[in-house]
Structure formats: structure tokens, C-alpha cells
Amino acid sequence: MKRIVLPLLFLLMTGCAGVQTLSPPTDPLDRLKYEIDLVLSDSIFIPARASMKVISLETGEVVYERDSKMLMRPASNMKLLTSSAALQILGKDFMFKTSVCIDSLVIEGVLYGNIYLKGFGNPDLKTQDLDTLSRRIKSLGINTITGDVVGDVSYFDDEYWGNGWMWDDEPYPDEMFISPLSVNDNCVRVRVEPGFFAGDSTRVTIDPQTNYVLLVNFARTATDTVLQPLKITRLFKERANIIVVDGQILSGSPPREEQISVWKPELYAAELFKESLQRAGILVQGRSRINVADSVARETAFHLRPMDSMVVNLNKFSDNLAAENTLKTIAAVKRGTPGTARNGVHEVNAFLTQFGIDTTAYLMVDGSGVSHYNLLTTEMIVQLLAGMYHRYDLFPLFFDSLPIAGVDGTLRGRMKASAAEGNVRAKTGTISGVSSLSGYVRTRDGEMFAFSMMMQNFILPSRHFRQTQDSIGILLSRFSRSGSPGVVTP
Secondary structure (H helix, E strand, C coil), X not given: CHHHHHHHHHHHHHHHHHCCCCCCCCCHHHHHHHHHHHHHCCHHHCCCEEEEEEEECCCCXXXXXXXXXXXXXXXXXXXXXXXXXXXXXXXXXXXXXEEEXXXXXEECCEECCCEEEEECCXXXXXXXXXXXXXXXXXXXXXXXXXCCEEEECCCECCCCCCCCCCHHHCCCHHHCCCCCCCCHHHEEEEEEECCCCCCCECEEEEECCCCCCEEEECCEEEXXXXXXXXXXXXXXXXXXXXXXXXXXXXXXXXCEEEEEECCCHHHHHHHHHHHHHHHCCCEECCCEEECCCCCCCEEEEEEEEEHHHHHHHHHHCCCHHHHHHHHHHHHHHHHCCCECHHHHHHHHHHHHHHHCCCCCCCECCCCCCCXXXXXECHHHHHXXXXXXXXXXXXXXXXXXCCCECCCCHHHCCXXXXXXXXXXXXXXXXXXXXXXXXXXXXXXXXXXXXXXXXXEECCCCCCHHHHHHHHHHHHHHHHCCCCCCCXXXXX
């Protein structure tokens, strides 16, 4: 027995003596890789997957790479594809239009016919814009409309959701319905305030004030303990525009606001326009409905939304409606009406080939990244970012549209009081079990990097993975080829 045990003991002792603690590399680039590896060694990645790539845009050098060819769900990083393609295909000077037409003569202030509101994909139309159009109609001397207010949505197909979207997300603003005639993000804003005394009904208002939705308020005011949390929803399974407020809110607590999507947003837009016309002093005798504008209808007013403001809203605030409407607008402009997501994807893919991207190696099904069917790689995202960096005609607007760490958009509250604040410009992305961040960063030496990080297959809160991304963003911001300033832990 001793002949077996003693040699084994000797091997164990000598083996242990040979193990040494690894020290950080002294070469700055090797040290950066070491530090990123250290951040990604967190136990949250035991069940999850992470893919990442960083390149120098000045030398083309691969700074860091980890499973960059792995297909990952991009979430809202998909908007990088949609927005960059829109800048090229539609152009920086493109205008999203909303048109008002009439189909009859106006005699002594009376329009003996219908008035049409036709949408051409503007995702950012607001109630105030409808009011401007109404005042324009009033200025033409129209005081009465005997016919209907007709919404024309023929510019897009009738697919009101993206391929692979989740049915139970319907009442909420991230999965609003897609329409070329959209207003207020196809949502209403619900504001709930506590009553004055225990047991009082809550005070609920909606913006805009409209007859298109019905409000049902069951919520009550509580003075000490909330037994039933406040819930604001719509009867979406019933396909009804009935907003229900239920539960409790503490007395003295600040108002709570939520956006709720509406069913049939094109009819919502037509009804809001009718109400706007009436506020402008125009009597509308007909009703709101949907149809294609009569061939004899002539344009009398229009509203324009420029590409630059749209793309900033799309990327900085990760506006899903803007992305989807833009994708279908690309299709309508390039392949004719009605615009479809499928044709839009074909055009985006054609655009991406100019950067040497293999469009058969990934899957894009929508413009916003809401769908879990989408599959991209961090390698191709970095290819896109590098390609746009060298498009001197497009890059300034594309770069300015990205959220700035610690400053604005979806990065407003991240990486504050660090080297990344005001430096990292990147598109965020979050859906269930997915978190992404891709964009640009300048090192301490002023060298520009493009990076992409995608993380998925987790059930922990997304904030843990966002913190990891922030740590890496700070590392990249602090990197210097003359010497790294030290390890940043998650």
C-alpha cells in the first residue's frame, strides 16, 4: 500500500508546487484581452452565451474576439441594419409624408364629399401635427364636410405585426401595430393619480383625449399597504379598445404613466383627425373609416417628417415603430406599393453586400429586432459599423443617431462618471433572455474602435448583463497602447 500512496502523494505535492497565480500581461493589448476575459468569466455566463468582437477602425486590427461567428439574437441591434440601409436607400434628405386630400368641390365653405388622410409611413406623426393640418384645411375656407374622414393605408401591406412577434406583448408600446398611417406611436398615454383619501377611486386621464378608446377605472387609493398592485392594460384578447385600470396606488405617491397600444391604429388616426377638424371649427357630418382615396381626390395639405429626425428617434430611443415603418417604406420606394417587410429585408441585404457581408449567413425578418427569429453575428455587425465609418457621406448622421453613454437615449443612465461617459456611442438591445450593445468608442489615445457584444440564453435580470457590457465599454475607453490603466470588474 505504501508503494502506491507515497508516489501519488509526491506527484500531488509537486503538482501543487508547480501551480502559480497568473499575473496580468504587461503588453497593453494582451492586458486588455486579459481584462475582458476576466469580466466575461463571471458565473452569470455559465448557463448563458456571449459573443463579442472589437476592431480598430484605423488599422483594421482585431482587438478582441470571442465566438464572433456564432449566430445570436440581436434584439434592437437589428436597428443598426435598418437605419444604415435607410440612409443609403432613401437618402439623408428623404421626407416621410402624410397627405390630406379631398374628392369634391368646396362651395361656400361646404365640402360636398370626403376628406382623406393618407399615410406614407411617417412613424413620428403626433396629434399636434394633425392640428396643424386641420388649421390648414380651415384656412382654405372649409367650414363643413358632408362626407367621411377616410384613412388610406394602401402604402403598406396589411401585416400589422412583425414575423415572430410575441402575442402576449400586444397591449404594450414595444409591439404596437404597424401602419403607414400612424400617430402618437399608435398608443395612448394613461396617467393614474391617487385619490385624496383611503378607498377613493384613482384619478385617471388619457392623452390624447379621444372617443376612440373607452376607459374603465376599478383602481383605488390605499393609505398604508398595497395589496393588489396597480395594473394598466387593454382588453387585447377581445380586440377591444377598452383600457382597464385596476389595483391600488398609495396615497401621496407620484402619478404613474404608461403607454398602451390601440387596436386598428389607422382608424385611430382617422378618428383623431376628425376630432382635430372639429376643434378647428369644421363640422364633420360623416364618420371615420378606412378606404383607398378616390382617384379624383386632390391633395390640399401635407405634413413632412425629415429623415434626420426620424433616424435619431429610431436609434437613440430604440423606436420599434420607426424601424418597422422605415423597413416597409424602403420596400415601397424601391419595389412599389404596398411596402412589405419581406421586400424591405431584400433591399437591406442588397445594401449590406457592399461591405462584403455574406447575406446568406444570417437571418433578418423584421426591422426592429423584436422577433426572436432574427439571427446575426457580432462579426457582421462590426463589418457594418466599419463600413459605415468609411462612408463619409452617411457616417456623421448615423453616428449622431446613436445613444451616448451617460448622456442621452437608451444609454442615458449607463457608464456615468467613467471614461466611457460621453464617449461610447452604441445601440442597445433587449428582449427576453437577450442583451446586446454595439457601436463605437475612442480609446484614451483617440483611436476609434468598433465593437459588438451580444449575450443571450439567460433568465437572470438583464441588468446583470448590461453591467458587464458597461464594464467592457469602460475598459475600451480607458485603453491606451502605451499602457492600460487597470482592471475594471463587473
